[in-house]
Amino acid sequence: METITKASVIMSKDRYQKGLENLKKMNPESYQNLEEVLNGIAPDMARYIAEFPYGDIYSRPGLDLKTRELVTVASLTTLGSATAELKTHVHGALNVGCTPQEIVEVIIQMAVYAGFPAAINGLMAAKDVLEERGEEFEK
Structure with a gap:
């Protein structure tokens, strides 16, 4: 039983390190803010x-981080109730x-599947992030 526990801990550390590497990118x-909030x-x-x-x-393997983030933005947009997470992923x-x-x-594509209210909420979240970062949007 102890061997399994040690193996779990090693695997867990590896998973954690991989996760931190992706989060750094x-x-x-x-993540640091989330960690601080959840610590209590x-x-x-x-x-x-x-x-x-x-x-x-x-x-x-199979998808790069750019594609994964676009999929995540789409998914969070369709939820319509995860504005903080959506901003983080934008x-x-x-x-x-x-x-x-x-x-x-x-x-905008998500308006087809989740409705206009969800897409508008998503666009407002993206707008907030783009303005915060000083990013330009070409119309």
């Missing part, structure tokens, strides 16, 4: 976030090479 400040209530949650989505899923998308135009087009 995408949005390191966001659920410190393990920040580790779970680093390990599973960013260590396991974002590290898989930052992440820009940090890994997405253009403002690509992000806006992905969000």
Whole structure:
């Protein structure tokens, strides 16, 4: 039993490190802020976030970080209730090479599947991030 526990810890550290590497590329400040917020209530949650989505899923072959972030922006837009996470991933998308135009087009596309209110909310979140960063959007 102890061997399994040690193996789990080693694998967990590897997953965590991979996750941190991906987070550094995408949005390191966001993760640090999340880690600080969760530290007072659920410190393990920040580790779970680093390990599973960013260590396991974002590290898989087949899609680059740019594509993964565009898919994530689309998904969060369709939820319509994850504005903070959407803003974080708009930052992440820009940090890994997405253009403002690509992000806006992905969000507009979601009007077809999630409705206009979700797409408009997504566009407002993206607008906030673009303005915060001083990014220009070519109309």
